[in-house]
Amino acid sequence: MSTAQFVQYLVSGVTQGSVYALVGLGFTMIYAVTRIINFAQGEFVMLGGMLSFTLAVSVGLPLAAALIIAVLIATLVGAAMYLLAIRPAKNASVVSLIIITIGAAIFIRGLAGVLWGVNAVHPPYFTGNNSLSFLGAFIAPQAIWIIGTMVVVTIILHLFLTYTMVGKALKACAINPMASSLVGINAKTMALIAFVLAAAVGGVGGVVMAPFAFTAYDVGVMLGLKGFVAAAIGGFKSPLAAVFGGLLLGIVESFAVAANWGPFTSSYKDVVALVVLMLILLVRSGKLAEEERAG
Amino acid sequence: MLARLTSKWSYLAIAVLFALLMLVPFNWFLGHYTTLAIFIGIYTIVTVGLCLLMGYTGQVSLGQAAFFGMGAYISAILSKTYGVNPWLAMLIAAVMTGAFAYIIGYPIFRLRGNYLAMATLGLGLIMWVLFRELGRFTGGPDGMTGIPSLSIAGFVFNTPFRRYFLVWFFCLAVLLISQNIVRSRTGRALRAIHGSEAASESIGINVDQFKVKILVLSAVYASIAGSLLVYHLRFVSPQLFDFLASVRLVVMAVIGGLASVWGAIFGAGATRILSDELLLRFGQWDIVVYGLILMLVMIFMPEGLFVRLKELYERLRLRYKRREA
Numbered sequence: 290m291s292t293a294q295f296v297q298y299l300v301s302g303v304t305q306g307s308v309y310a311l312v313g314l315g316f317t318m319i320y321a322v323t324r325i326i327n328f329a330q331g332e333f334v335m336l337g338g339m340l341s342f343t344l345a346v347s348v349g350l351p352l353a354a355a356l357i358i359a360v361l362i363a364t365l366v367g368a369a370m371y372l373l374a375i376r377p378a379k380n381a382s383v384v385s386l387i388i389i390t391i392g393a394a395i396f397i398r399g400l401a402g403v404l405w406g407v408n409a410v411h412p413p414y415f416t417g418n419n420s421l422s423f424l425g426a427f428i429a430p431q432a433i434w435i436i437g438t439m440v441v442v443t444i445i446l447h448l449f450l451t452y453t454m455v456g457k458a459l460k461a462c463a464i465n466p467m468a469s470s471l472v473g474i475n476a477k478t479m480a481l482i483a484f485v486l487a488a489a490v491g492g493v494g495g496v497v498m499a500p501f502a503f504t505a506y507d508v509g510v511m512l513g514l515k516g517f518v519a520a521a522i523g524g525f526k527s528p529l530a531a532v533f534g535g536l537l538l539g540i541v542e543s544f545a546v547a548a549n550w551g552p553f554t555s556s557y558k559d560v561v562a563l564v565v566l567m568l569i570l571l572v573r574s575g576k577l578a579e580e581e582r583a584g
Numbered sequence: 585m586l587a588r589l590t591s592k593w594s595y596l597a598i599a600v601l602f603a604l605l606m607l608v609p610f611n612w613f614l615g616h617y618t619t620l621a622i623f624i625g626i627y628t629i630v631t632v633g634l635c636l637l638m639g640y641t642g643q644v645s646l647g648q649a650a651f652f653g654m655g656a657y658i659s660a661i662l663s664k665t666y667g668v669n670p671w672l673a674m675l676i677a678a679v680m681t682g683a684f685a686y687i688i689g690y691p692i693f694r695l696r697g698n699y700l701a702m703a704t705l706g707l708g709l710i711m712w713v714l715f716r717e718l719g720r721f722t723g724g725p726d727g728m729t730g731i732p733s734l735s736i737a738g739f740v741f742n743t744p745f746r747r748y749f750l751v752w753f754f755c756l757a758v759l760l761i762s763q764n765i766v767r768s769r770t771g772r773a774l775r776a777i778h779g780s781e782a783a784s785e786s787i788g789i790n791v792d793q794f795k796v797k798i799l800v801l802s803a804v805y806a807s808i809a810g811s812l813l814v815y816h817l818r819f820v821s822p823q824l825f826d827f828l829a830s831v832r833l834v835v836m837a838v839i840g841g842l843a844s845v846w847g848a849i850f851g852a853g854a855t856r857i858l859s860d861e862l863l864l865r866f867g868q869w870d871i872v873v874y875g876l877i878l879m880l881v882m883i884f885m886p887e888g889l890f891v892r893l894k895e896l897y898e899r900l901r902l903r904y905k906r907r908e909a
Contacts (some may be wrong), residue, residue: 326698328705378883383697384644385882388838391646392882395831396875403869510827514709517702560713563706570703571691 290547293425298547299540300423304432304501306539307439308334311494312516313523313531314446315487320525321463322483325386329370329394331513333488336363336397337495338504339405342412352413360492366397367488371481394509401506409503412496431501438497442490443532450528455482511559518566524573538562601849605756609748618744620860622816625751627852629758629809631836632845633802636762638834639842640771641798642778643693644701647708648833651803653715653825654681655810660731660820661721670734674811678804685803689796708830715822727821734815747816754812755849758805762845765801774798775843828871832859835874838881841891850890 290298312330319327337359344355370393378389415434420427450456461469462479470476498504518538523530545561609618634648658677662668668676688707695703715722722728734741734750741747765771773794776784781791814820823829832855840851859870885892 320698326702328701374879374883381882381886384638384642385886387644387646387698387701388834389879389882391831391834392875392878394875395828395871396879399869399872399875403872511709514702514706521699521702557713557717560710563710563713566706567703570695570699 291425294547296424296426298543300426300428300432302540302543303536304435304539305542306519306536307435308494308498308512308535309515309519309538310439310532310535311442311490312512313519313535314443314528315491316516316520317523317525317528317531318459318483318487318490320520322459323375323480325375325390326517327484327487328387328390328513329397329509330487330491330516331509331511332394332397332401333363333367333491334495334498334512334516335401335504335506335509336366337492338412338499338508339401339410339495339506340492341496341499342410342504343405345412346410352415356496359496360489363492363495364485364489367484367491368481370397370488371484375480375484376477394513398506398509405506407506409505410499411503412499414500415497429501431497435497435501438493439532442493443528446486446490446528459483514566515562518562518569521566521569521573538565541565602756605752609745615745618748620856622744622748622751623860624849624853624856625748625755626809626812626816627833627836627856628755628849629812630806630833631840631848631852632758632762633805634833634837635840635842635845635848636765636774636798637802638837639844640766640774640778641795643795643799644697645704645799645802646701646830646834647704647706647711648802648806649825649827649829650708650711651681651685651806652810652813652829652833653711653822654684654803655807656814656820656824657715657722657810658807659811660728660814664728664731665721670732670815674734674808674815677811678807681807681810682800682804685800686796689799690792693792693795693799705827705830708825709827712822712826715825722822723820725822727819727823729819731814731818731820733818741815751812751816754808758808759845759848766845770794770797778843831871831878832874835878838878839889841887841889841894843887844891844894847890847894854889 312334315330315333316327319325319330340359340362341355344350344358345352348355350358374389374393375386378385381389414431416430418429418431420429421433422428450460458469458474459479459482461472462474462476466476469479495504515538516535519535520531522534522537523532525531542558542561546558607613608621609615614621630648630652634645637643637645637648655674655677658680659670659673662673662676663670692700692703692707716725718724739746741750766774773784773789776787776789777791777794785791813824836848836851836855838851839854840847840849855874858873881889
C-alpha cells in the first residue's frame with residue numbers, strides 16, 4: 290500500500306469515525322446520567338440529515354439557517370422523547386426501557402418513512418466539492434467539515450462538563466445519583482438535559498454527514514449500532530473515550546475494506562463493526578456485568 | 585402428558601379455541617382469511633419461543649429473526665439447490681440452528697440487560713447481511729423462488745387449505761410443549777432466574793445452563809417456523825428477516841404478554857391482522873403504530889396487553905361470583 294493510499298484510507302476512516310464518535314457521545318451522555326441505552330440514538334442523526342435536506346432544498350432556506358433549524362428540531366424530538374416516553378415509565382425494568390427506546394426508534398423512523406418516502410436524499414455540500422490534495426490523497430471539503438465539527442463539538446462538550454454548573458451537576462449525577470440528589474441536583478432535570486444534549490449532538494452529526502454520504506429514513510439503526518460500538522469501546526465512561534472509540538472503529542472499518550481480502554469486501558463493511566462489537570462485548574463482559582449489577 | 589390445568593374453564597377455553605381453529609379455513613366460515621391464519625400460526629411459533637426467553641427468563645432478544653431466517657434459508661437451500669427431502673431439510677435446519685444457538689449461548693449470556701440486547705441486535709444484523717451478501721447460496725437481495733412443497737406419502741401440501749392444518753398442527757404442538765415446560769420444574773427455575781439470578785444460583789439452579797437451554801429451544805422454534813414459512817411462500821428473501829422483522833417479533837411477544845404462552849397467539853394474531861389487513865394500505869404507518877404500541881404497553885402495562893386483559897376478566901368473574909353468593 291502506497292503512502293497516498295494509506296492516507297486516503299486513514300482520512301476516510303477518520304471521517305466515518307467522526308460520525309460514529311458523535312453518535313457514541315450521545316450514547317455515553319444518556320447512559321452515564323440515566324443508565325439507559327437509548328436505542329433511538331441513531332434516529333436523531335437521521336432526523337438531522339433528512340431535515341437539513343428538506344429545509345435547504347425543498348423549503349429553500351439559506352444553508353446555515355437550514356442546518357441550525359434541523360439540529361433544533363432533532364433536539365426537540367430528543368426532549369419530547371424523554372418527557373413523553375421515558376419519564377412516564379417510572380421504575381421500569383431494564384427490559385422495559387430497552388423496549389420503550391426501541392419503540393421510540395421505530396416510531397421516529399416510521400414517521401420519517403411516511404414523510405420523506407424511502408428514497409435516499411442528498412443535501413448540498415457546505416462548501417462545494419473540489420477535493421483538496423494532501424500527501425497524494427484527495428480529501429473532500431465535506432470530510433473536513435465532518436472532522437472539524439466533531440472536534441469542535443467534543444471540545445465544547447468537554448468545556449461544558451468541566452466548567453459550567455450544569456455540566457458539573459451532570460457529571461455528579463453520572464458518578465453517584467443518590468449523593469447528587471442529596472445535594473439538591475434534580476436527577477430528572479439532569480436526565481432531560483442528557484437527552485437534549487445527546488439529540489443535539491446526534492442532529493449535528495446528521496447534518497454534517499448527510500451531504501457526504503446519502504441519507505435516508507432508515508440509516509438510524511446501523512448508525513446507532515456503530516455509535517454504540519464507539520461508546521462501548523470507550524466503556525460508556527467519558528465522552529473523550531467515546532470519541533476515541535468512534536475514530537478507532539472508523540479506521541478499522543476503512544482498512545478492513547482496503548484489505549479487500551476474502552470476506553472483507555466493501556459489502557461486508559458493516560459486518561466488521563458488528564464483529565468488533567461482539568468482540569468488545571465478550572472481552573469486557575465480566576466487567577460490564579459487574580457494572581450492570583452495581584448500577 | 586398434559587400438565588394439569590388450573591380449572592375446568594381452561595379446558596373449555598382450549599376446546600373452544602381448538603374447534604374454532606379447525607373451522608377457520610372452510611369457505612363458509614373464515615376461508616377468506618386462510619392465508620392470514622397461516623401467517624398467524626407461523627409467527628405464533630416464533631413468538632412462543634421469544635415469550636419463553638423474554639417473559640419467563642427475562643433475557644432480551646432483538647435478533648430473533650436471525651434464527652427464523654436460518655431455518656428458512658437452510659431449508660430453502662437444502663431442498664431446492666441440493667434436492668434434499670423438504671422434511672429432512674427442515675429437520676437439519678432445526679438441528680443446525682439449535683446447535684448455533686448453543687454455541688453462541690454461553691458467551692452471549694455472559695452479558696446482561698442492555699449489552700445482551702445490543703449483542704442480539706448485532707447478531708440479527710450480521711445474519712441479515714449474510715443472507716443478502718452470500719448470493720451464491722442465498723440468491724442475494726432478490727432471494728430464491730421455486731422452493732418445493734412439503735408432502736406426506738404423495739399428499740402434497742400445495743394449497744393454503746392443506747398448509748393451514750400443517751402449520752397449526754406444528755403451532756399447537758409447540759404451544760402444548762411450551763405450556764408443559766412452563767408448568768414444570770424447568771419453568772419454575774426460569775421464573776426464579778427472572779426474579780433474581782443470585783438467589784436462583786444459591787438454591788442450586790444452574791442459571792447459565794437454563795438460559796442457554798431456553799435460547800436453544802426458542803431458536804429451534806424459530807427455525808421450524810422459518811422452514812414452514814418458506815414451504816408456504818415457496819419463496820425466501822432477506823427482507824423477511826431484517827431488523828424490523830426482529831422488532832415485529834418483539835411487538836408480538838409484548839402484546840401477547842411476555843410471560844404467557846397462549847398470549848402468543850393473541851400477540852401474533854393482533855399484529856398480523858394489524859399489518860396485513862388494516863395497515864397494508866398505509867405503507868410505513870405500520871411501524872409507526874408498532875412503535876406507539878411498544879411504548880404505550882411498556883409504560884402502562886409492562887406485563888403485556890393479554891395478561892392485563894386476562895386479569896381484568898378474572899376480576900370481573902370474581903365480582904360476579906360474589907354477587908351470586
